[in-house]
Amino acid sequence: MYKIADTNPSNVPLQRSRQEGLRLGNGDFYGGWKTALASMIGLMLGPSSLLVFCFGTFIIPLEREFNWGIGAISLGGTVLTVMIIINSLMAGYLSDRVGARQLILSSIPLFGLGVMGLSLINSSIWTFYGALAVVSLLGVSLWPVTYNRVTAGWFDRNLGLSMGIVNAGIGLGAALLPVVAGLLTASYGWRTAFLVLGGTSILVTWPVAFWLLKDASAEGTSAHKVAASKVEVSLGQSWSDRQLWLVLLGFFILGAASSGVVVHQVRILMDTGMSMTQAAAMQSVLGIAMIFGRISTGWLLDRVHVSKIMAGMCLAAALALLLLALGAPWGTAPLCAALVGLVIGAEFDVLGYLIPRYFGRLAFGSFYALVYSVFQVAAAFAIGLLGWSRNLQGNYAIGLFIIASMLLVGAQVFFLMGTYRNPPGHQVEPTAAGNTQQ
Structure with missing residues (x-):
């Protein structure tokens, strides 16, 4: 039987977690909502939207220019699927140990430049496959796992709503960006479309992440932190x-x-x-x-x-x-x-x-x-x-x-999932957290 770490010593009563309203008692905006907004924008302009949902937009232009065949181009989708799995496992491991904010700020410019670099694709289909793999890897920390992790660290009572706001970014990206990519491609060509999409990703998401997205565990004031799990x-x-x-x-x-x-x-x-x-x-x-x-x-x-x-x-x-x-x-x-x-x-x-x-x-x-x-x-x-x-x-x-x-x-x-082990509203205040085993 595995052991479960109980962060609440037997002599410390459980406390109700914070209300997590839009503003704190001192008038400051609660950092969790700012982080959720930044995460939503990050996912809207991240690899889930720019690589996965926009992929179909570029199939016909690439086929016309390089004569690769629809089937061969579609294999690029398989490359992306494999890279999603690899990137998610890497990002999950790293975000638990390094912190999500540092990873996200580092990945945004690299990924944006990588998307812009797709405009340089030549007539080799293997260059296309390799480029997709490299660009997805440059955005290793911009897939849903990292943004969901950094936001979840802020919330208990409103955890579900915060997750909904964050993941709505993928839906918005899926609805808007293929249309934008199609219009750019029709008017200026697919190479220009990649340049504009990659540049927009950097210019919008990096400043938003820098100013709004924070790791709750790195904040110095306990008023900004969600209570610890039991x-x-x-x-x-x-x-x-x-x-x-x-x-x-x-x-x-x-x-x-x-x-x-x-x-x-x-x-x-x-x-x-x-x-x-x-x-x-x-x-x-x-x-x-x-x-x-x-x-x-x-x-x-x-x-x-x-x-x-x-x-x-x-x-x-x-x-x-x-x-x-x-x-x-x-x-x-x-x-x-x-x-x-x-x-x-x-x-x-x-x-x-x-x-x-x-x-x-x-x-x-x-x-x-x-x-x-x-x-x-x-x-x-x-x-x-x-x-x-x-x-x-x-x-x-x-x-x-x-x-x-x-x-x-x-x-x-x-x-069959059963009752929550960490029900909402009955967590442990951060200052009381211990490290006992049961």
Whole structure:
């Protein structure tokens, strides 16, 4: 049996954590909200948006200029997926030991310059693959794990809402930046688009991070710090922990459901009889639902147990996939897109919330990176599964039925999570923290 560090000595009563309002008693803005805003902006202009969501925008221009073939260019997406896993594991480890702020400030200019450097790509497809790998590595500390970790250090009672605000940055980036990249490419060419996007990333996010984003643990005044967790579990201790395996299984299923459908949704809807324009419009519905899901799920997490929220989300997504497998009857395509978008919007709010509640905050980065990596592996699996289903049967029905069945299992998995080890509002004040073992 693993040991759990109890940061509350038996002779120290538990204290209710701070209200975490917009302003402190002395009139200063609470540092956590400033950090959440900076993190949201960082994710909106970070590699999740500029590399992943904008990737499709550059496929056709690159194909026209270099004649590489759509399939060969699309392999760049696989390169990014592998690098996301590597970067997340590195960032999780480093942020637990060095501090997120230093890592973020160092990575922003390197990543921005790397994006600008993509404008120099030549006719070698291997140069393209290598450039994507290098640029993603230069932004190692700008993926969700680091921003979620630095923000979570500030919050207890409003932890869910803060996670929703941070992760809304990805939704905003996904909704806005591909449009901007497309307009720049159409007007000035893809090389100029990379130059503008990379330069904007530096000029906007670095000053915002410098002035607003802070590590709570580095602040000298206890009024700016969230109370410490009662129970802290290291990643090494957790391998025999039932909760860890439930989280890993649950997020494997979520990765398969959300990413697989996002990649194939336009083709799935065209198979139901929609035109390309109509199917593409459903992507916008999904994006809007994703942004709404980020904020609304964050708000709900501070009021409803995570197991109930995620069980409901899994059932909703399963319904959407079953309807898509049946051809989206009765005009249900917008409903299906909205339900999938809500689930995508919920995923990383939930991950950032449940880690402190079950495992504590000291190894937040390591836990987040592990689960995020499992999520990405599942995403790659599901994208291939749905593609195989389409090639084998001429439609997506088999693959959609399989993933919908997985989501039914996922609902049960999340429902089994059990009570929080670190419930909100009953933490230990920082000055009372100890280091005993139970």
